[in-house]
Amino acid sequence: MTRAYLKAIRREIWRSKARFFSIMLIIFLGVAFYTGIRATGPDMLQAADDYFAKQRLATNSVQSTLGLTTADIKALQKHRDELIIQPEKYLDVNQLNNNRVVRVAELPTTQKLNQLRVISGRLPKKANEIVLDSQAKVLQPSLTLGSTYRIVSSKAVNKKFTRRQFKVVGFVNSPRYVENTTRGVTTVGKGTLDYVAYVRPQTLKLKVFTRIDVQFKNLIGVKPYTAKYNRLNHTNTTKLKRWLRPQAKKRQQSLQQAAQQQLTPLSQAVTSLAAQVPANTPQLVKLQAQLTNAQAKVAAIKQPTYLYSNRADNPGYTEYHENTQRVVALSTVFPLFFIAIAALICLTTMTRMVEELRLQMGTLKALGYSNAAVGSEFMIYGGLAALIGTGLGVLFGVNFFPQFIAQAYGSMYNLPAIGVQYIWSDILIALVIALLCTLGTALIVLRVDLRSLPAQLLQPKSPKAGKTLWLERWTGLWHRLSFNHKITLRNLFRYKQRLLMTVLGIAGCMAMMITGFGLKDSIGDIGTKQFNDLWHYDAIITRTGSETAAQRRAIANEKLTRSSLALKSAQATVKQAGVGEQTVTLGVPVETQRLNQFVTLRQRQSHQRYNLGNHGAIIDEKLAKLTHVKVGDTLALKLAGQPTKCVKVAAIAENYVNHFVYLSPTYYRETFGKRPIYNSNYVQFTQTSERQENAYANKLLRQRGIMNVTLMATERKTTFKMFDSMNLVVLIFVISAGALALVVLYNLTNINVSERIRELSTIKVLGFYDGEVTMYIFRENLILTGLGIILGCFLGNWLHSHILQTAETNALMFSPGIHPLSYVYSALLTVAFSLIVMAMMHRKLKRVNMLDALKSVD
Incomplete structure (x- = not known):
């Protein structure tokens, strides 16, 4: 390859810089989207892996129905070569002064496991200092560094503290709770924890440990969520159970011996009295009966049950992984649209380039250049555009998209910021695809011309033969069309490749914009449908037991309360292989016929109403999808402290938030073998003033037996705040699709104009005005844009449905519908881009040198 030939290539790149830049830009967009979205899932997983390793998150935990003792700790310490252990004491408290359920945990002197990450302030050093979970600041904004924190609960709970007033010295995050809002279930208060507070040792008056956290050394360095981790974890759990199995019997014997020792004075008193009085003396008989009953109770002491859990039982741990997998799923589908469109446009562009340089190719072949040398110009041209576009796309995509998407998920999780990593396998795939889009299409186009003789190449290519259109046979319509309209239709159907490429390109961009707007609709509709159409109560009141007359009077506030419904409310868990443990709210209304006044239970599509019957349960649609159950199947439910029970599914109802x-x-009663205790109330207000609602809640909390008041207005604000952050992801789709649509329209229109420059110059010579010349092209573009919009609506509807299935979280179901306005907005944006491109082309057409264009063949 001579220096002169290389110079000719450089000149061609500079002469057609608009075309070169458009190819590079299309490759840039496709590669940026592909590598960026593909890197997001692994980046998020790596951030979690680093965080869990740095904070030394426990791999397993052990609890017991009777607490854990030093004997249990010693049993595990025998295996210190295989594991690290950390015993912990904590107490769940229903705070009567702030309407929160808080877990107060003692920090070990040395944090071997589950090390806290300090967000602000520091860890406690003195007995009167406390650090709070960062979620506490969200729920109680008045809590700040230096403020006073008081524990105010029932008398029985208050007695379990050595002190109940602390100074807040820090806010922290624990690796046990990666989700922002969820802290797990409890048997206290409303059944779910709001946040965790950490205090110094010796603050709780507990004789036994509540939990022992364990980290197996063979899992250090093993990436979580992998098959290897799961396999080792299963083996470790089996070992843990085997090591602690003898402890249950020993603990039973220890408790029985301690209880028996407490009976020694009573036993001695019976023996002493029996030696002094006759056997049938009432006093002796009574004392002997007491001893017999006490000994029966000692004998009835059962073995404790040891409960084993792993990381998958931590709130948010499994769901975080599932969310990263959803991002990976998106990265497989959505970028394919970019790549497919890029390939189509590159094919069209390279085809035009080969046709433009036909004369040059003939000249070079006549001068003796080989086919490889002649074709190398197109290879270098396309390859250079692909390499530059890929390089810039990788740099932008890998550094921007993961950060942006992770920030959107940041409102749901409290993990540190993610780091950037280059996944070379994906980058290599992107490069190969980019080269195929340019070099591959160039080879496809060149295969015919390189076989042609120089004499054939030096002559202009014969124009495509005209054909009679099927519309021409519709003479009634055809004769009524103007000359310009007939030319427009002839050109559309004459160049079928250009028609197909333009329609598919616009349809793909339109589909992505519809998907973006549709996701916004699906996310935005959740709050409206859930809080307006399905839930009709304004507050949930949780009590310690059945409703008393005093509580009934307090709840029935004449100024604010319109109606209330008593029900049993409890947190239950549903666990199934392949799906993370789901927390569900179990509701048993005292009056089933009144439930629909407070909650709408209906089929989502037909809106058929369901009534609660005596032969099965009504569950939400998302839970049914996760557990793969349908009407007539059974669902396994586990209430805290009770064995798992199966309920029959009688109906599946519409629901979007939680289960x-x-x-x-x-x-x-038939399922659980006992009568329900109606410990909650749904309450409807006559008006919704925030000040009045808060005053009502505060007044109720001062009532004996009222444990918690949840205001739905507050819940709604929290839910919408989470949805607002998810709209950032939607913004990516719309902006990316819009940018691609603009590039596609510009490129295709530019090619169209370049191909027909002699035709356009001819009609200008014949006296057409500049506006008429532009309309000559614009009419075709407008029709093709319209066809692309129509096809894009169907593609967008399919893509939106597919992405909804992959992007949903376990506790959330998106509304599947797309608003009609979203189709309108997408169409208007596409038309707007078309108008912008035509405005640019109008300026270009005004500057066309008609003489040079018409003599170009000569």
């Missing part, structure tokens, strides 16, 4: 299971009192 629920509703049972009738009769069916509850």
Whole structure:
């Protein structure tokens, strides 16, 4: 390859810089989207892996129904070569002064496991200092560094503290709770924890440990969520159970011996009295009966049950992984649209380039250049555009998209910022695809011309033969069309490749914009449908037991309360292989016929209403999808402290936020073998003033037996705040699709104009005005844009449905519908881009040198 030939290539790149830049830009967009979205899932997983390793998150935990003792700790310490252990004491407290359920945990002197990450302030050093979970600041904005924190609960709970007033010295995050809002279930208060507070040792008056955290050394360095981790973890759990199995019997014997020792004075008193009085003396008989009953109770002391859990039982741990997998799923589907469109446009562009340089190719072949040398110009041209576009796309995509998407998920999780990593396998795939889009299409186009003789190449290519259109046979319509309209239709159907490429390119961009707007609709509709159409109560009140007359009077506030419904409310868990453990709210209304006044239970599509019957449960649609159950199947439910029970699914109802299971009192009694205790109330207000609602809640909390008041207005604000952050992801789709649409329209229109420059110059010579010349092209573009918009609506609807299935979280179901306005907005944006491109082309057409264009063949 001579220096002169290389110079000719450089000149060609500079002469057609608009075309070169458009190819590079299309490759840039496709590669940026592909590598960026593909890197997001691994980046998020790596951030979690680094965080768990740095904070030394426990791999397993052990609890017991009777607490854990030093004997249990010693049993595990025998295996210190295989594991690290950390015992912990904590107490769940229903705070009566701030309407929160808080877990107060003692920090070990040395944090071997589950090390806290300090967000602000520091860890406690003195007995009167406390650090709070960062979620506490969200729920109680008045809590700041230096403020006073008081524990105010029932008398029985208050007695379990050596002190109940602390100074807040820090806010922290624990690796046990990667999700921002969820802290797990409890048997206290409303059944779910709001946040965790950490205090110094010796603050709790507990004789036994609540939990022992364990880290197996063979899992250090093993990436979580992998098959290897799961396999080792299963083996480790089996070992843990085997090591602690003898402890249950020993603990039973220890408790029985301690209880028996407490009976020694009573036993001695019976023996002494029996030696002094006759056997049938009432006093002796009574004392002997007491001893017999006490000994029966000692004998009835059962072995404790040891409960084993792993990281998958931590709130948010499994769901975080599932969310990263959803991002990976998106990275497989969505970028394919970019790549497919890029390939189509590159094919069209390289085809035009080969046709433009046909004369040059003939000249070079006549001068003796080989086919490889002649074709190398196109290879260098396309390859250079692909390499530059890929390089810039990788740099932008890998550094921007993961950060942006992770920031959107940041409102849901409290993990540190992610780091950037270059996944070379994906980068190599992107480069190969980019080269195929340019070099591959160039080879496809060149295969015919390189076989041609120089004499054939030096002559202009014969124009495509005209054909009679099927529309021409519709003479009634054809004769009524103007000359310009007939030319427009002839050109459209004459160049079928250009028609196909333009329609598919616009349809793909339109589909992505519809998907973006549709996701916004699906996310935005959740709050409206959930809080307006399905939930009709304004507050949930949780009590310690059945409703008393005093509580009933307090709840029935004449100024604010319109109606209330008593029900049993409890947190239950549903665990199934392949799906993370789901927390569901079990509801048993005292009056089943009144439930629909407070909650709408209906089929999502037909809106058929369901009534709660005595032969099964009504569950939410998302829970049914996750557990793969349908009407007539059974669902395994586990209430805290009770064995797992199976309920029959009678109906599946529309729901978008969290999970629920509703049972009738009769069916509850049949399933769980006891009558329900109606410990909650749904309450409807006559008006919704924030000040009045807060005053009502505060007044109720001062009432004995009222444990918690949840205001739905507050819940709604929290939910919408989370949805707002998810709209950032939607913004990526719309902006990326819009940018691609603009580039596609510009490139295709530019090619169209370049191909027909002699035709356009001819009609200008014939006296057409500049506006008429532009309309000559614009009419075709407008029709093709319209066809692309119509096809894009169907593609967008399919893509939106597919992405919804992959992007949903376990506790969330998106509304599947797309608003009509979203189709309108997408169409208007596409038309707007078309108008912008035509405005640019109008300026170009005004500057066309008609003489040079018409003599170009000569």
